Amino acid sequence: MPPPAGIPAEPAAGAAAAESAPIAAGATDIRAQQIRGTRAVELVAEGNAELRRDGILLSADRLTYSELTDEARAEGNVLLAQGTDRVEGPRANLKIAEQVGEFEAPQYRFSRRSDPVPGEPVREISGSGQADVMRFEGENHYRLENATWSTCQADDPDWYIKARDLELDYDREVGVVRGGSVIFQDVPIFWWPWAEFPLVGQRQSGFLSPTVGVSNKAGVDISAPYYWNLAPNYDATFAPRFMGRRGVQLGGEFRYLTPGYRGESRVEWLPRDAVTGEERALGSVQHQQRITPNLYGSLDLNAVSDDQYFEDLSSRLSVASQVNLLREGRLSYVASDWWSASALVQSYQTLSGEDPYRRLPQLLLNANRQDLPAGTVFGFRGEYVQFEHADSRKPEGSRFTLYPQLSLPFERPGYYVTPKIGVHHTQYALDRDLTGESRSITRSLPIFTLDSGLNFERDTTLFARDYLQTLEPRIYYVRTPYRNQDDIPVFDTARFDFGFAQIFSENLYAGGDRIADADQVTAAVTSRLIDPGSGAERMRATLGQRYYFDDQRVTLPGEPRRSGRRADMLAAFSGRVTTSSSIDSAWQYNPRDQLTERFNFTVRYQPEFAKALNLGYRYSREVLQDLDLSGQWPLGGGWYGVARVTRSLKENRITETIAGVEYDGGCWVVRSAVHRFATNPDDVTEALFLQLELNGLASVGSSPVNLLKRSVAGYGKINEPVSDRVFGAY
Numbered sequence: 001m002p003p004p005a006g007i008p009a010e011p012a013a014g015a016a017a018a019e020s021a022p023i024a025a026g027a028t029d030i031r032a033q034q035i036r037g038t039r040a041v042e043l044v045a046e047g048n049a050e051l052r053r054d055g056i057l058l059s060a061d062r063l064t065y066s067e068l069t070d071e072a073r074a075e076g077n078v079l080l081a082q083g084t085d086r087v088e089g090p091r092a093n094l095k096i097a098e099q100v101g102e103f104e105a106p107q108y109r110f111s112r113r114s115d116p117v118p119g120e121p122v123r124e125i126s127g128s129g130q131a132d133v134m135r136f137e138g139e140n141h142y143r144l145e146n147a148t149w150s151t152c153q154a155d156d157p158d159w160y161i162k163a164r165d166l167e168l169d170y171d172r173e174v175g176v177v178r179g180g181s182v183i184f185q186d187v188p189i190f191w192w193p194w195a196e197f198p199l200v201g202q203r204q205s206g207f208l209s210p211t212v213g214v215s216n217k218a219g220v221d222i223s224a225p226y227y228w229n230l231a232p233n234y235d236a237t238f239a240p241r242f243m244g245r246r247g248v249q250l251g252g253e254f255r256y257l258t259p260g261y262r263g264e265s266r267v268e269w270l271p272r273d274a275v276t277g278e279e280r281a282l283g284s285v286q287h288q289q290r291i292t293p294n295l296y297g298s299l300d301l302n303a304v305s306d307d308q309y310f311e312d313l314s315s316r317l318s319v320a321s322q323v324n325l326l327r328e329g330r331l332s333y334v335a336s337d338w339w340s341a342s343a344l345v346q347s348y349q350t351l352s353g354e355d356p357y358r359r360l361p362q363l364l365l366n367a368n369r370q371d372l373p374a375g376t377v378f379g380f381r382g383e384y385v386q387f388e389h390a391d392s393r394k395p396e397g398s399r400f401t402l403y404p405q406l407s408l409p410f411e412r413p414g415y416y417v418t419p420k421i422g423v424h425h426t427q428y429a430l431d432r433d434l435t436g437e438s439r440s441i442t443r444s445l446p447i448f449t450l451d452s453g454l455n456f457e458r459d460t461t462l463f464a465r466d467y468l469q470t471l472e473p474r475i476y477y478v479r480t481p482y483r484n485q486d487d488i489p490v491f492d493t494a495r496f497d498f499g500f501a502q503i504f505s506e507n508l509y510a511g512g513d514r515i516a517d518a519d520q521v522t523a524a525v526t527s528r529l530i531d532p533g534s535g536a537e538r539m540r541a542t543l544g545q546r547y548y549f550d551d552q553r554v555t556l557p558g559e560p561r562r563s564g565r566r567a568d569m570l571a572a573f574s575g576r577v578t579t580s581s582s583i584d585s586a587w588q589y590n591p592r593d594q595l596t597e598r599f600n601f602t603v604r605y606q607p608e609f610a611k612a613l614n615l616g617y618r619y620s621r622e623v624l625q626d627l628d629l630s631g632q633w634p635l636g637g638g639w640y641g642v643a644r645v646t647r648s649l650k651e652n653r654i655t656e657t658i659a660g661v662e663y664d665g666g667c668w669v670v671r672s673a674v675h676r677f678a679t680n681p682d683d684v685t686e687a688l689f690l691q692l693e694l695n696g697l698a699s700v701g702s703s704p705v706n707l708l709k710r711s712v713a714g715y716g717k718i719n720e721p722v723s724d725r726v727f728g729a730y
Helices: 309-313 705-711
Strands: 005-008 029-032 034-038 042-053 056-066 071-082 085-095 100-104 107-113 124-130 133-137 141-149 159-169 174-184 187-198 211-215 219-223 226-231 234-238 241-243 247-257 261-270 280-290 295-304 324-334 339-350 358-369 377-388 396-407 410-412 415-432 439-454 456-462 465-480 518-530 537-548 569-576 581-590 595-608 611-620 624-636 639-648 653-664 668-680 683-694 698-701
Touching: 029 034, 029 056, 056 085, 071 100, 085 133, 124 159, 174 683, 187 698, 211 698, 280 309, 295 339, 624 653, 653 705, 668 705
Parallel strands: none
Antiparallel strands: 005 029, 029 042, 034 042, 042 056, 056 071, 071 085, 085 100, 085 107, 100 133, 107 124, 124 141, 133 141, 141 159, 159 174, 174 187, 211 219, 211 683, 219 241, 226 234, 234 247, 241 247, 247 261, 261 280, 280 295, 295 324, 324 339, 339 358, 358 377, 377 396, 396 415, 410 415, 415 439, 439 465, 456 465, 465 518, 518 537, 537 569, 569 581, 581 595, 595 611, 611 624, 624 639, 639 653, 653 668, 668 683, 683 698
16 A cells, blocks of 8 residues: 655645645645546545645545636545534535535534623534535535534434524524424424524524413413514514413513613513403613713613502512612712712602602712821712602601711721711701691701721631631720701601611611711621631621610601610621531620520532532511521432422411422423412412523523522522523513
């Protein structure tokens, strides 16, 4: 057997090409065990024949190349490869430069990298299949007869597209199916007379996969959305929805994104609810815009036709439990790194509970200047707001606030001391007070605070590991004199939730209608374990308490005054006990009555991805006592289980249950989940989710992924994100 020979098309005929010599751009290199023919006319290569040019490899048992027409005819074990693309079959004809030709009975595999998406890794997306005939119609453009296509890499894929005519256009990154169907486990699951699908996970116009679900509120729930990829920076979706118990709902969404502004709008309309007999609708508009380099604007408008809209027409707890819908317009001006201003108009649609006040308008000015003489820092907060209310029995009026502050931070290694003095001045002009008379109210209060702390560090060893341990005591003193504020209406003020953030604040109340009298000191100590190599915090423990020197005098209407000179004691612990388990707990203890007011405890075991077990306990005296169990765990053979159970020990009932299973088939995933939640014992919502996700193509059914991510801490999606033409999930 003669040795392999190499014949370059451009150099002298018959010259042997050295194995190590590079091939010039545009040159054709032919190698085989035997080569015969006439240079510049036609060459016939037999026995492991190869033709190479510009990254293209064509190999076969027998290869005939005509230099006059630049056409190659390949027979027997033909392989065409370029980059990661491969096509194999018995026979092919191809014009090399034009990439025009025909391949008989090909088996093919094409790979491309997905476009970069913020927050997601770039993925290699591959599609493969076979056909009766593949026609090359130029670079990156193929047309196939009686073809299949799938992202599964197996020779016998679990799912594939089967088409009478299949076009693969990798310039537009779009596949076009004519007379096709999707086959899953040898069973056709839907048929396409014509359809486009993404080849590299990009957005494109077309019908999205239908969503199918079941709930006791809506019945059988089917939606078949159509997506318009109008431009790279804006798109729209039309989503008709059939609900077995309610009727047909029409919905749509429009989104846009430019360097200067972005936003989205959504509308839903149910002409007649078969249960209530009423027309029901939803509208939502969000818009953010950079008007000038320093001026920003935003709009957030939301409305529904009735208070029960979300409870009746949605099976998502985070939506079904909404109380208020925001309606707001805002302008913000950032003049420099030390001051800013904003203007706001704000109201709400209240679905349950008491209506909040409308701000029409609210003007804010904030400043924080640090480069002043002697190291002093100037702070300022100014506000003007006009409060209005739909209830004529509620007081209305404006509030004008000026709060200048001056502090002197003194920081040294190991300790800091920061005294601060400010004057909180407020003036009310009431258009309608509780007596029906207009009047003016003025309140001015000096506020003094002193914040100080120490920081000790030492090397320590725990469980045979070295750590840096800190001890950080902190003392915070507040002095605010008493002013009678009983004649001031309550527009937007509520008591802060008691916690570590609150005990280190100068006011007990959020909002400007009450400034609590204070002569008090807060003492706390924190200790942390820090990994000296990475600087990561391993554990943290904090203990703190507030002490009062005077009795409380300023309160909200109906609020009982504080008794005793000591506030509740707070304790918290969080950290990793091992590399795979963590604890997070908080405790509020009442030393006066020797009672636990609140206690939260959560432990998580998560040794690796898609393995998580969580145990949580929440207690609030006379309010709630909940036990929460959740987790995700492999069951073997590609199966995963996921579940959550929340039980109210106080009410002796289960308030929320999620139970589901997932199966990872390699190139497809099936998920099912049942969700039951009760906002109260008489209002129970039950929903069934069932989804088949074909990796790289689409998903069929209703997805429980968002529900599981929100409900089960540590939940991991067991496959890569599905390529879809519209992001977000219903």
